[in-house]
Amino acid sequence: MADAAACCLFDTAIGRCGIAWLADGTIDAVQLPETTDDRTLARMRRWCGPAAEVEPPASVSRVIARVQALLEGEHDAMLDVRLDYEGVPAFQQRVYELTRAIPPGQVRTYGELARELGEPGAARAVGQALGANPFAPIVPCHRILAAHGASGGFSAEGGARTKLRMLEIEKAPLGPDGPGLFD
Numbered sequence: 001m002a003d004a005a006a007c008c009l010f011d012t013a014i015g016r017c018g019i020a021w022l023a024d025g026t027i028d029a030v031q032l033p034e035t036t037d038d039r040t041l042a043r044m045r046r047w048c049g050p051a052a053e054v055e056p057p058a059s060v061s062r063v064i065a066r067v068q069a070l071l072e073g074e075h076d077a078m079l080d081v082r083l084d085y086e087g088v089p090a091f092q093q094r095v096y097e098l099t100r101a102i103p104p105g106q107v108r109t110y111g112e113l114a115r116e117l118g119e120p121g122a123a124r125a126v127g128q129a130l131g132a133n134p135f136a137p138i139v140p141c142h143r144i145l146a147a148h149g150a151s152g153g154f155s156a157e158g159g160a161r162t163k164l165r166m167l168e169i170e171k172a173p174l175g176p177d178g179p180g181l182f183d
Helices: 037-048 058-070 090-100 110-116 123-131 159-169
Strands: 006-012 015-021 027-031
Touching: 006 037, 006 058, 015 037, 015 058, 027 037, 027 058, 090 110, 090 123, 110 123
Parallel strands: none
Antiparallel strands: 006 015, 015 027
């Protein structure tokens, strides 16, 4: 990924998120909340480099508003949001684009995603790619579950609890046999 032109933090229903963008408005990174603003910025800057904190341009403000609405339960797949894939390996790009195609409120397993990619033995590689996702929740890695619907891992602060909270916000079917906080 190229060095971001700038970044900012913004409030959401799950805490303060971060976003970084390039001069042309392409999104360079999005970060779910950490325990402090400094930690959120630091984790995001691992992906985007030393971006200066500034007020976002109108195009990025619109993306922020959509992320805020998504994290309040609005169903927006955000497929039209341009992401900077420079330096992102081709396999990860394929995983991210397929993950983006999963509508809000729906889930897949790592194995299902691997099969949809045409690589049925790549469930672990899919999980690793999603663990390195620099665009959550625009690339909605929280919608990917472990086998048999268990919650699986989640690299954001709060781990599986954050993942399940985001799925509950989306009203994903987590029924009696679905994932729980301790799966």
